[in-house]
Amino acid sequence: MDSESAHWIAALQDSGIGHDDAVGRLHEMLLRIARSELNRRRGSHGLAGPELDDLAYQAAADAVVSITAKLEDFRGESRFTTWAYKFAILEVSSKLGRHYWTRHPTTSLDAEDWERLPDRFGLRPEEYAGQRDLVCAIRDAVDGSLTVKQRAIFVALVVRGIPLDTLVAQTGSTRNAIYKMMFDARRKLRAALVAGGYLEEDG
Known part of the structure; x- marks a missing residue:
């Protein structure tokens, strides 16, 4: 020393x-x-x-x-x-x-947030036929498929654009835990959209 x-x-x-x-x-x-x-x-x-x-x-x-x-x-x-x-x-x-x-509460999404969600979710226009229908499908999937924690993390990172480090500090979680939660959330949402015929199933 x-x-x-x-x-x-x-x-x-x-x-x-x-x-x-x-x-x-x-x-x-x-x-x-x-x-x-x-x-x-x-x-x-x-x-x-x-x-x-x-x-x-x-x-x-x-x-x-x-x-x-x-x-x-x-x-x-x-x-x-x-x-x-x-x-x-x-x-x-x-x-x-x-x-x-x-x-910047993350517990609710307004109409504009939902309209931005397909792009934030990483979906390209050619991947879906009607954006309005897709937005409704994503809304249903977020509400019905995700846990409360998954929804909060998804909304914070994907929709609100809150920096990861800010989220880690606020939640007391770790980067790896949040990455895992986001991975699971995206997997659930994509599965719901595939099941609804809005996306094609991967390979």
């Missing part, structure tokens, strides 16, 4: 005034990281002013809590500041995901 990292760990594990000073310095560092990351992603979240600053403070504070709770996990394979940086970025992603979902 490099000397700077060792100093951070020792200070954060100190039971006296050194601990409070280290926590304060850590929070300041993580706050700078959170603000920088939020500014880097400004085009994707539209936050500004007090709301942006509040989210940065929340991310930094939660990152401090996570780091101090996991100090024993630090093995010195990287610098402590590099290790801590990842916690701040993860908290920013989580906070942005929660912010996005509270403003």
Whole structure:
């Protein structure tokens, strides 16, 4: 472990005034990281002013809590500041995901969403005769063939276009779990459309 990292760990594990000073310095560092990351992603979240600053403070504070709770996990394979940086970025992603979902609910689809669904689902015009009939068939398949979780993930990724990392942070799931859920959802939907005569069965 490099000397700077060792100093951070020792200070954060100190039971006296050194601990409070280290926590304060850590929070300041993580706050700078959170603000920088939020500014880097400004085009994707539209936050500004007090709301942006509040989210940065929340991310930094939660990152401090996570780091101090996991100090024993630090093995010195990287610098402590590099290790801590990842916690701040993860908290920013989580906070942005929660912010996005509270403003863009994915539990319902309006008419325009349904009209876009064939293209988002990856269906080419030559694969179906009537788009209106296909839209109705997809609506029925989404409602009738998918589980609640599959429907939420499908709508979020395919229809709403929510970034995968945002979805992972918000749901607390993993990339692999969401990939698997999407694979199963698409398989079920395609099977329903084939059964209804809207698509040809693969080879």
